[in-house]
Amino acid sequence: MAASYTSLVAPSGRPESPLLAWCFFGILLTALVLLLPIFSDACDSPRFQTMKLQGAAKPSYRSGETVKYECRPGYKPIFPPLPTFTVCRDDNTWAQLMEACTRKLCPNLGDPVNGQVIYVNESFAFGTQAHFVCNEGFYIIGEKILHCEISENTVAWNDNPPICEKIKCSRPTEIENGRYTNSHKDIFEYNEAVTYICDPSSGPDEYSLVGESRLVCVGSDTWSSDAPQCKVVKCIYPIVDHGTMVSGFRAKYYYKAEVVFECDKGFSLRGKSRIVCGADSTWEPELPTCVKGSQPSSCPPTTPVSSSTGHPSLPDDLHSEDLDVGLIAVIVLTVVAAITVSAACLYKCFMRRQEEN
Structure with missing residues (x-):
């Protein structure tokens, strides 16, 4: 006991704080708890993945006690059979026991037709x-x-x-002013296609087929796209002031008709030179315009270059001497701030050591 008390006394002869004593007591208690299983005189309850104990499990078992196992649900005994019981030995360990069960099998389904x-x-x-x-x-x-x-x-x-x-498809959609091939069939096979065409127009303008003309059966009652439309699509005659049409001349402009423009000499083009008659009877994109004057340069302005050095020159109100002075000032301030922070940290560490001693 005297030795234990001496170990809790500082070299100066005064006892250490109660906190240190309690820490020592806690470490000793933890070590004893960890050592309890070593000095236990019983076997714990063994566990297996494929097997479970027959009956209720006990917290521990005495030397010589036997436990028996059975397969868990979903498992069956291995063939040839393996032992399913074990004994708690005198050294408080279980006799070796292997997993004696394996997974049950569901019926072999076999491949479905197709x-x-x-x-x-x-x-x-x-x-x-x-x-x-x-x-x-x-x-x-x-x-x-x-x-x-x-x-x-x-x-x-x-x-x-x-x-x-x-996979089969039923009849595709009927359309106004048009029809599709093989319209006499009610059922279409996978990958079978139909083609839509427009009827002749009874008026002054022909019908245009807007959308996909060929549809394919790609899924159960699923065609590759929606049915197209047969309708009159007619764009106005395109005129561009101070411009000339260079291709696409015709009397009427129907769906997907194309024209190309260029501007007269002394004028520049604003917009696209090639336009197409769209499904809503308008030009896509919109008609371009020709503006008087040449095309402005799209290059960004260049940085002034000194004729003597070949390097970009600085503005008149900013000189290299000013930049050098400013850079030196920033470096000096940064170094001073770093030294100040370091000194403050060293001072705090020194005072903490003094209080501990």
């Missing part, structure tokens, strides 16, 4: 998944992913396997 099944981890054991895909031209009806799950006392897939149905 499709295939892909098993995750290439297994159809408990806990795995089966992914179904259909061949091109077919679509899936049912669940795409099945799970091998516990079902009562065994395992089974969580749903019936899907089927692969052939």
Whole structure:
């Protein structure tokens, strides 16, 4: 006891603070707690991934006690069978026991007609998944992913396997002032196409087909795009003041008609030189204009260059001497600030050491 008290006394002869004593006591108590399992006279309850204890588990077991295991739900005994019991030995450890169970298997689903099944981890054991895909031209009806799950006392897939149905399309949309090929059919196969055409116009202007003229059956009752329209699309005769049409001459301008303009000498073009008659009977983009004068330069202004040195010159009110003085001032102020901060830190450290001593 005297030795313990001496260890808690400082070299000066005065006891250390109560905090140090409590710290020493806490460390000693923690060490004892950690050592308790070593001096325990019992086995703890062993655990396995595929097996569980038969009956209720106890916190600990005495030397010589035996425990027996059974397979967890979703697992079955390994063949040939392995031992499923173990004994608490005199040294308070369990006799070696291996995992004696393995996962149960769900039925092999097999590939669906016109499709295939892909098993995750290439297994159809408990806990795995089966992914179904259909061949091109077919679509899936049912669940795409099945799970091998516990079902009562065994395992089974969580749903019936899907089927692969052939892709077909019903008749496409009828349009006004037009028609499509093969219109006598009611059902169209996958990848089968129809082509729309416009009827002859009974008026002075012809019909234009606006949209995709060819539609393809790409999915179950799904065509590659919406049906087009057959309507009169006519743009006004394009005129540009001080400009000349260089291509696209015609009496009437219908859908997708193109013209190209250029400006007369002494005028510059504003806008696009090539325009197209759009679906709403307007020119796209809008008609350009010709403005008097040459095309302005798009180059940015250059920096003045000194004729003597070949380097960019400074403004008249700013000289290199002014820049040098300013740069030196910034460097000096930065160094002074760094020294001040360092000195303050050293002073705080010194005073803290003095208080501790």
